[in-house]
Amino acid sequence: xxxxxxxxxxxxxxxxxxxxxxxxxxxxxxxxxxxxxxxxxxxxxxxxxxxxxxxxxxxxxxxxxxxxxxxxxxxxxxxxxxxxxxxxxxxxxxxxxxxxxxxxxxxxxxxxxxxxxxxxxxxxxxxxxxxxxxxxxxxxxxxxxxxxxxxxxxxxxxxxxxxxxxxxxxxxxxxxxxxxxxxxxxxxxxxxxxxxxxxxxxxxxxxxxxxxxxxxxxxxxxxxxxxxxxxxx
Amino acid sequence: xxxxxxxxxxxxxxxxxxxxxxxxxxxxxxxxxxxxxxxxxxxxxxxxxxxxxxxxxxxxxxxxxxxxxxxxxxxxxxxxxxxxxxxxxxxxxxxxxxxxxxxxxxxxxxxxxxxxxxxxxxxxxxxxxxxxxxxxxxxxxxxxxxxxxxxxxxxxxxxxxxxxxxxxxxxxxxxxxxxxxxxxxxxxxxxxxxxxxxxxxxxxxxxxxxxxxxxxxxxxxxxxxxxxxxxxx
Amino acid sequence: xxxxxxxxxxxxxxxxxxxxxxxxxxxxxxxxxxxxxxxxxxxxxxxxxxxxxxxxxxxxxxxxxxxxxxxxxxxxxxxxxxxxxxxxxxxxxxxxxxxxxxxxxxxxxxxxxxxxxxxxxxxxxxxxxxxxxxxxxxxxxxxxxxxxxxxxxxxxxxxxxxxxxxxxxxxxxxxxxxxxxxxxxxxxxxxxxxxxxxxxxxxxxxxxxxxxxxxxxxxxxxxxxxxxxxxxx
Amino acid sequence: xxxxxxxxxxxxxxxxxxxxxxxxxxxxxxxxxxxxxxxxxxxxxxxxxxxxxxxxxxxxxxxxxxxxxxxxxxxxxxxxxxxxxxxxxxxxxxxxxxxxxxxxxxxxxxxxxxxxxxxxxxxxxxxxxxxxxxxxxxxxxxxxxxxxxxxxxxxxxxxxxxxxxxxxxxxxxxxxxxxxxxxxxxxxxxxxxxxxxxxxxxxxxxxxxxxxxxxxxxxxxxxxxxxxxxxxx
Numbered sequence: 007x008x009x010x011x012x013x014x015x016x017x018x019x020x021x022x023x024x025x026x027x028x029x030x031x032x033x034x035x036x037x038x039x040x041x042x043x044x045x046x047x048x049x050x051x052x053x054x055x056x057x058x059x060x061x062x063x064x065x066x067x068x069x070x071x072x073x074x075x076x077x078x079x080x081x082x083x084x085x086x087x088x089x090x091x092x093x094x095x096x097x098x099x100x101x102x103x104x105x106x107x108x109x110x111x112x113x114x115x116x117x118x119x120x121x122x123x124x125x126x127x128x129x130x131x132x133x134x135x136x137x138x139x140x141x142x143x144x145x146x147x148x149x150x151x152x153x154x155x156x157x158x159x160x161x162x163x164x165x166x167x168x169x170x171x172x173x174x175x176x177x178x179x180x181x182x183x184x185x186x187x188x189x190x191x192x193x194x195x196x197x198x199x200x201x202x203x204x205x206x207x208x209x210x211x212x213x214x215x216x217x218x219x220x221x222x223x224x225x226x227x228x229x230x231x232x233x234x235x236x237x238x239x
Numbered sequence: 240x241x242x243x244x245x246x247x248x249x250x251x252x253x254x255x256x257x258x259x260x261x262x263x264x265x266x267x268x269x270x271x272x273x274x275x276x277x278x279x280x281x282x283x284x285x286x287x288x289x290x291x292x293x294x295x296x297x298x299x300x301x302x303x304x305x306x307x308x309x310x311x312x313x314x315x316x317x318x319x320x321x322x323x324x325x326x327x328x329x330x331x332x333x334x335x336x337x338x339x340x341x342x343x344x345x346x347x348x349x350x351x352x353x354x355x356x357x358x359x360x361x362x363x364x365x366x367x368x369x370x371x372x373x374x375x376x377x378x379x380x381x382x383x384x385x386x387x388x389x390x391x392x393x394x395x396x397x398x399x400x401x402x403x404x405x406x407x408x409x410x411x412x413x414x415x416x417x418x419x420x421x422x423x424x425x426x427x428x429x430x431x432x433x434x435x436x437x438x439x440x441x442x443x444x445x446x447x448x449x450x451x452x453x454x455x456x457x458x459x460x461x462x463x464x465x466x467x468x469x470x471x472x
Numbered sequence: 473x474x475x476x477x478x479x480x481x482x483x484x485x486x487x488x489x490x491x492x493x494x495x496x497x498x499x500x501x502x503x504x505x506x507x508x509x510x511x512x513x514x515x516x517x518x519x520x521x522x523x524x525x526x527x528x529x530x531x532x533x534x535x536x537x538x539x540x541x542x543x544x545x546x547x548x549x550x551x552x553x554x555x556x557x558x559x560x561x562x563x564x565x566x567x568x569x570x571x572x573x574x575x576x577x578x579x580x581x582x583x584x585x586x587x588x589x590x591x592x593x594x595x596x597x598x599x600x601x602x603x604x605x606x607x608x609x610x611x612x613x614x615x616x617x618x619x620x621x622x623x624x625x626x627x628x629x630x631x632x633x634x635x636x637x638x639x640x641x642x643x644x645x646x647x648x649x650x651x652x653x654x655x656x657x658x659x660x661x662x663x664x665x666x667x668x669x670x671x672x673x674x675x676x677x678x679x680x681x682x683x684x685x686x687x688x689x690x691x692x693x694x695x696x697x698x699x700x701x702x703x704x705x
Numbered sequence: 706x707x708x709x710x711x712x713x714x715x716x717x718x719x720x721x722x723x724x725x726x727x728x729x730x731x732x733x734x735x736x737x738x739x740x741x742x743x744x745x746x747x748x749x750x751x752x753x754x755x756x757x758x759x760x761x762x763x764x765x766x767x768x769x770x771x772x773x774x775x776x777x778x779x780x781x782x783x784x785x786x787x788x789x790x791x792x793x794x795x796x797x798x799x800x801x802x803x804x805x806x807x808x809x810x811x812x813x814x815x816x817x818x819x820x821x822x823x824x825x826x827x828x829x830x831x832x833x834x835x836x837x838x839x840x841x842x843x844x845x846x847x848x849x850x851x852x853x854x855x856x857x858x859x860x861x862x863x864x865x866x867x868x869x870x871x872x873x874x875x876x877x878x879x880x881x882x883x884x885x886x887x888x889x890x891x892x893x894x895x896x897x898x899x900x901x902x903x904x905x906x907x908x909x910x911x912x913x914x915x916x917x918x919x920x921x922x923x924x925x926x927x928x929x930x931x932x933x934x935x936x937x938x
Contacts, residue, residue, distance in 0.1 A: 020462055027458070031381065038412035047284025051746025055755050056288050056411060062762065063295065064408030070401050071384045074392045075462050120377065120414045122370040137821040144819065148730065151770045159773045168769050170404075171869075175763030178755060179737035181819045225726070229719055229774050253695055260691070264614065271645035280517025289521050289644060296528065297641030303634050304617045307625045308695050353610065353647045355603040403637075486928055493924070497847065504878035513750025522754050522877060529761065530874030536867050537850045540858045541928050586843065586880045588836040636870075 018101055024076035025102050026109040028068050032080045033113025033193040034120070035064040040200030041121045053200060054177060062174030069166040078166075080106055081187040083219035087150050090223050093157070103189070110193025118197050129195055129202025133182060134210040141180035142214035143221065148172060149186050150222025158230040188212040251334055257309035258335050259342040261301050265313045266346025266426040267353070268297040273433030274354045286433060287410060295407030302399040311399075313339055314420040316452035320383050323456050326390070336422075343426025351430050362428055362435025366415060367443040374413035375447035376454065381405060382419050383455025391463040421445040484567055490542035491568050492575040494534050498546050499579025499659040500586070501530040506666030507587045519666060520643060528640030535632040544632075546572055547653040549685035553616050556689050559623070569655070576659025584663055595661055595668025599648060600676040607646035608680035609687065614638060615652045616688025624696040654678040717800055723775035724801050725808040727767050731779045732812025732892040733819070734763040739899030740820045752899060753876060761873030768865040777865075779805055780886040782918035786849050789922050792856070802888070809892025817896055828894055828901025832881060833909040840879035841913035842920065847871060848885045849921025857929040887911040 039060035043053040069078040077094070079085045082103040089099040115125050152172045156165045176184030185191045185203070191211050194203045203211065272293035276286040302311040310327070312318045315336040322332040348358050385405045389398045409417030418424045418436070424444050427436045436444065505526035509519040535544040543560070545551045548569040555565040581591050618638045622631045642650030651657045651669070657677050660669045669677065738759035742752040768777040776793070778784045781802040788798040814824050851871045855864045875883030884890045884902070890910050893902045902910065 024462060034377070035408060035412040038414070039408070042287075042411050042414070043284055045284075046287060047282050049282070049746050049748070049751065051742055051744075051751060051755055052282065052284060052288075054741075054745055055751075055758070056284055059288070059292070059758070060408045060411035063404040064412060067381075067385050067401050067405035067408065070394070070397060071381075071388045072462070074388070116377070117412070120370050120374040120412075122368070122414070135821070137819050141819040144733070144815070148766075148770075152766050155770045155773070161769070164769060167400075167866075168766050171762040172766035175734060175738070175759045175766065178741050178759035179734045179763060179816070179819075181737070181741070181821070229723060229771070257695060267610070268641060268645045271647070272641070275520075275644050275647070276517055278517075279520055280515050282515070285515065285517060285521075289517055292521070292525070293641045293644035296637040297645060300614075300618050300634050300638035300641065303627070303630060304614075304621045305695070307621070349610070350645070353603050353607040353645075355601070355647070400633075490928060500843070501874060501878045504880070505874070508753075508877050508880070509750055511750075512753055513748050515748070518748065518750060518754075522750055525754070525758070526874045526877035529870040530878060533847075533851050533867050533871035533874065536860070536863060537847075537854045538928070540854070582843070583878070586836050586840040586878075588834070588880070633866075 018098060021076035021098070022101060022105050024072040024078070025080065026105045026112075028072040028076070028078055029080045029106045029109025029189055029193075030113035030116060031068050031071075032065065033110040033190055034117045035068070035113075036061055036190060037114045037194065037197045037199065037201045038117035038120055039064070041117060041123065041197075044200040045121075054183065057200065058174045058177035061177065062170045065173055066166050066170035069169060073166065076102075080109070080189065081149075082106055082189055083146055083150065083187065083215055084153060087154065087219055087223050091154065091158075091226070106189035107192050110189040111196055114193040114196040118199075121199075123197070123199065126196050127198035129198045129204050131198075131202045132204045132207050134207035138182040139210055139214040141182040142185060142211055143218040145176045145180045145182065145184040145186040146215045146218025147222040147225065148176065148218075150219055151225060154222070154226045155230060158226065182211070185211055186215060186218070188215055191215070251331060254309035254331070255334060255338050257305040257311070258313065259338045259345075261305040261309070261311055262313040262339045262342025262422055262426075263346035263349060264301050264304075265298065266343040266423055267350045268301070268346075269294055269423060270347045270427065270430045270432060270434050271350035271353055272297070274350060274356065274430075277433040278354075287416065290433065291407045291410035294410065295403045298406055299399050299403035302402060306399065309335075313342070313422065314382075315339055315422055316379055316383065316420065316448055317386060320387065320452055320456050324387065324391075324459070339422035340425050343422040344429055347426040347429040351432075356430070356432065359429050360431035362431045362437050364431075364435045365437045365440050367440035371415040372443055372447040374415040375418060375444055376451040378409045378413045378415065378417040378419040379448045379451025380455040380458065381409065381451075383452055384458060387455070387459045388463060391459065415444070418444055419448060419451070421448055424448070484564060487542035487564070488567060488571050490538040491545065492571045492578075494538040494542070494544055495546045495572045495575025495655055495659075496579035496582060497534050497537075498531065499576040499656055500583045501534070501579075502527055502656060503580045503660065503663045503665065503667045504583035504586055505530070507583060507589065507663075510666040511587075520649065523666065524640045524643035527643065528636045531639055532632050532636035535635060539632065542568075546575070546655065547615075548572055548655055549612055549616065549653065549681055550619060553620065553685055553689050557620065557624075557692070572655035573658050576655040577662055580659040580662040584665075589663070589665065592662050593664035595664045595670050597664075597668045598670045598673050600673035604648040605676055605680040607648035608651060608677055609684040611642045611646045611648065611650040611652040612681045612684025613688040613691065614642065614684075616685055617691060620688070620692045621696060624692065648677070651677055652681060652684070654681055657681070717797060720775035720797070721800060721804050723771040724778065725804045725811075727771040727775070727777055728779045728805045728808025728888055728892075729812035729815060730767050730770075731764065732809040732889055733816045734767070734812075735760055735889060736813045736893065736896045736898060736900045737816035737819055738763075740816060740822065740896075743899040744820075753882065756899065757873045757876035760876065761869045764872055765865050765869035768868060772865065775801075779808070779888065780848075781805055781888055782845055782849065782886065782914055783852060786853065786918055786922050790853065790857075790925070805888035806891050809888040810895055813892040813895040817898075820898075822896070822898065825895050826897035828897045828903050830897075830901045831903045831906050833906035837881040838909055838913040840881040841884060841910055842917040844875045844879045844881065844883035844885040845914045845917025846921040846924065847875065847917075849918055850924060853921070853925045854929060857925065881910070884910055885914060885917070887914055890914070
């Protein structure tokens with residue numbers, strides 16, 4: 007997930023383009039498949055199954071598309087964690103974050119447009135309850151564990167499939183349906199559809215995600231200390 | 240996806256047979272699973288879930304079947320993009336396209352026959368709206384991004400799984416259910432069933448797919464410029 | 473899929489045990505998940521989706537379990553095709569076939585027992601129509617194409633996933649739900665449940681499967697002639 | 706699955722942390738996705754499909770997270786089988802088992818908390834019938850076959866996907882929905898929801914799982930005798 011380091015130190019144009027495009031596709035995927043599910047199915051569980059399956063399959067492809075260019079983070083928590091581990095310069099992480107957020111907003115607008123919805127609508131879905139915030143902590147910690155356990159053990163090539171499967175599962179095993187990503191949380195404010203989140207719920211979700219990210223980083227530091235790829239192979 | 244180059248310069252009999260058979264299987268897969276879904280399920284979303292899951296799983300297998308022989312394109316946009324990148328001679332691409340179209344029509348007829356439908360029926364499903372055409376541009380650009388980001392970074396062995404997952408997801412996150420392929424668009428005119436498209440909608444769909452293909456090629460040229468496999472590994 | 477050749481020429485005890493156990497697990501998988509689906513869901517399409525998803529996932533695991541011991545055929549058509557290509561001695565193929573059939577019958581009985589059904593019941597589901605037989609030809613030809621295109625191009629390690637995905641898709645895109653295997657066809661006679669087939673329909677199904685197998689062998693011979701793994705890599 | 710041996714002989718802190726965390730995530734996954742399915746869907750089969758798909762996808766990720774640290778067993782039967790084959794010291798296996806059980810209980814409590822249920826509730830779902838116990842024997846024997854056939858043939862890298870797919874399928878083809886794990890059986894006592902099991906049914910389930918584990922070990926010993934990775938490659 008850290009393909010960017012060393013290869014394209016200057017400029018960041020290609021990595022930032024990759025993060026922006028990838029984040030837009032990710033948001034279009036999450037929001038668009040949610041709209042389709044809500045329009046086509048009656049059972050709410052079936053809607054979530056459709057949304058989760060599409061998200062997992064599409065995420066696998068999107069990570070593969072952009073991985074060698076930017077690391078395919080599409081998620082401020084992942085970029086910050088990568089910086090914390092020394093895989094990404096802090097300056098680069100700082101540049102990634104706003105691009106990820108703008109990309110996710112653009113992707114939500116794109117999904118709205120593809121489904122003949124108003125280009126922008128503000129979600130009214132309140133989600134911030136205590137159990138949901140606990141779920142976001144768990145979901146985000148798990149995401150960091152998946153990504154960096156692979157990165158620190160010479161198995162980064164498995165990350166696209168592992169992250170996709172993890173997110174698809176986390177839609178179900180967390181009560182919050184696992185946003186686990188501050189950028190997509192912002193993006194999902196801009197579509198009053200299945201995958202939306204009310205702006206009033208977003209700050210608490212993002213705070214919980216940052217806490218989860220920190221938990222994940224701490225666990226990785228304990229579980230995979232100074233492990234070289236050769237040791238873990 | 241470009242296994243053909245250099246190995247079998249003359250004649251093209253085997254690659255063309257592979258493209259024709261593969262395109263027929265692809266169309267039989269898309270149309271046949273659509274018929275089965277429509278006959279067996281009531282909920283339209285469930286029908287699309289069944290159609291998408293079958294398409295993704297089957298496409299994975301079909302690409303593996305024919306990849307080493309022809310590159311397993313089954314899609315004029317992919318063949319033209321491959322030619323644009325220099326992976327396939329233009330002359331070969333020009334030979335692939337009609338075979339892909341004929342194969343897809345034959346596959347639709349085969350699906351009709353397997354499901355005891357009239358061998359040929361013309362679809363009456365109008366699909367060409369502005370949002371659907373936007374969706375086709377997005378879907379096809381994404382398909383080109385998946386295929387050629389892998390090809391240009393030494394990860395072509397992952398293409399069968401990545402393309403399959405992408406198409407399965409794109410059935411959901413695009414409002415058009417992601418045809419993303421002019422040959423299958425023509426084939427799907429010949430079955431008045433779940434996956435069909437009215438002939439009057441086909442030209443606009445194909446135009447949008449060509450636009451999307453061009454967008455995808457441009458993005459690949461920016462994101463993966465002269466990248467050697469060693470650099471991207 | 474031909475792991476047996478050369479390594480364990482005598483005796484065949486382990487390969488035959490592997491084929492018998494694997495065939496039993498396969499039949500228990502197909503029949504058992506069909507019973508569960510029929511008991512738990514109302515929508516017939518949903519039942520087939522559950523049956524197909526379970527079959528694909530389980531088949532992937534079962535092929536991996538026994539592949540290095542016997543080749544993990546569990547299917548007389550595959551063993552005969554392997555013999556035709558010279559990958560398996562004809563004598564070994566002749567020993568595999570009855571073991572596969574007995575294994576599949578035992579697996580159907582096991583499924584009945586696990587689901588508290590009568591140990592043996594004879595299916596009354598007539599399936600032999602012209603379109604269904606055409607579907608079996610297509611399904612079996614495709615199965616042979618998947619397996620041997622991989623085997624003849626140095627990609628046999630992908631066969632478990634590819635065969636599983638193919639069968640999962642073929643449940644949907646063929647009107648017969650893709651038996652594609654004479655041994656499982658016999659086994660499925662012995663459970664009057666979702667996945668059953670009436671004995672009167674079995675001979676025609678098996679004949680169609682043998683025709684499909686021959687078509688698949690012919691296509692492989694044309695598409696992958698004397699291709700060495702090095703050439704196809 | 707035996708990554709622990711030799712590399713971190715002392716102390717066991719990291720492996721035990723990995724087994725505990727992984728078992729907790731596994732139980733949260735199984736119980737949490739069961740609660741979500743039951744809350745969101747009406748059809749019981751659809752609930753099981755959602756539960757099985759989430760479990761399979763999440764299990765794949767969790768095994769990858771912790772595999773290099775502890776072997777990612779999360780299951781006393783697997784640890785005991787590994788010890789029987791000499792892959793894990795008996796002393797280590799004895800340390801793993803209580804941690805796995807405590808982890809699974811903690812995970813069930815976590816799932817309850819995420820879904821705003823009482824932190825602990827005791828399941829009233831009686832499951833111990835003869836056919837269900839037969840199913841547990843089959844399910845657990847199959848699990849051991851999957852794991853150790855791969856480990857003993859140089860294909861351990863495929864184990865995360867294979868185990869995940871196997872468990873997803875076994876939810877369906879066994880009538881017991883395949884617990885196949887004494888630790889998760891204990892954990893699932895502590896949530897009176899979809900995935901729960903009444904304490905009165907647990908001892909018989911665990912006994913059946915131990916029998917199944919022994920059957921699996923015996924079959925592996927016969928099928929993969931003293932096979933070196935080089936021979937099986």
